[in-house]
Amino acid sequence: MKTATLNTDTSTLSENGIQYPSKVMLDLHNLKKVYPTPKGDYVVLEDLNLQIMKEEFVTIIGHSGCGKTTMLSMIAGLNPISGGNIAVLGNPVKGPGPDRGVIFQAPSLMPWMTALENVMLGVNQVFPHASKKERKDIAKYYLHKVGLDGSFDKKAIALSQGMQQRVGIARAFAIKPKVLLLDEPFGMLDSLTRGELQDILIEIWNKEKITAVMITHDVDEAIFLADRVVMMTSGPSAKIGDILNIDFERPRTRKSVLEHNDYYKYRKHLIEFLEH
């Protein structure tokens, strides 16, 4: 019989009755992923161990093809686990769920639906017992937060890429997940829009403090957003190679980060890791 998850000050009781340290939101333990290929099994990830704390913002960097998306999609429950396990607050991930929101590089909205309708889709599923007005208010609140006040009723197909990604961000936050998973969400945007959306993302995150795990290829973005930057080794059998703590105070501004004495030290550390 399933028992409800119980949160206490010191620990969390998971579904299977295991007492869990309360600060750990996400636990990846000896994670393994094997893809079958015509030439035989390809081991993408092996012995990958990582704990991510509640309210933490972690960015993931690593060479192209090392397995970042594979890892994120396994956390999302969209990609089966070959070995080891993943737990959210001590509960094993068995598939997708509303406790994990995902923002992909392409927001994959329903093109014929309006911005509001797209956000409402998720909200309706996650809060079926709320009144229609309450659900609409949640969707509108997050669309407002991402700066889309004048565009609630515009069809997704009529929105620019940057605006579509704003809807994607609103949609992910609106379901109030415990963990937000972001796979290069700004990878396709120009640098100005990218900067704007980083600011929006971090502003909402500062307020809501959802645990966030974000893949990026941009070292500066990784530093600006994160409490820790996690570096993955190159595949096959990729694992966590190194972790860098980013000790800048929050809230941060891009200017204060760039002017900080440690900024270039952090940057050098990450670039040296990637160059090896």
Ligand SMILES: Nc1ncnc2c1ncn2[C@@H]1O[C@H](COP(=O)(O)OP(=O)(O)OP(=O)(O)O)[C@@H](O)[C@H]1O
């Ligand atoms: N369904 C699949 N079947 C077989 N191999 C796959 C599959 N999906 C991914 N791969 C391979 O697994 C490896 C890791 O892919 P993944 O997309 O996770 O890497 P990544 O680090 O996210 O790459 P990028 O930074 O380029 O997005 C790659 O070699 C890729 O070709």
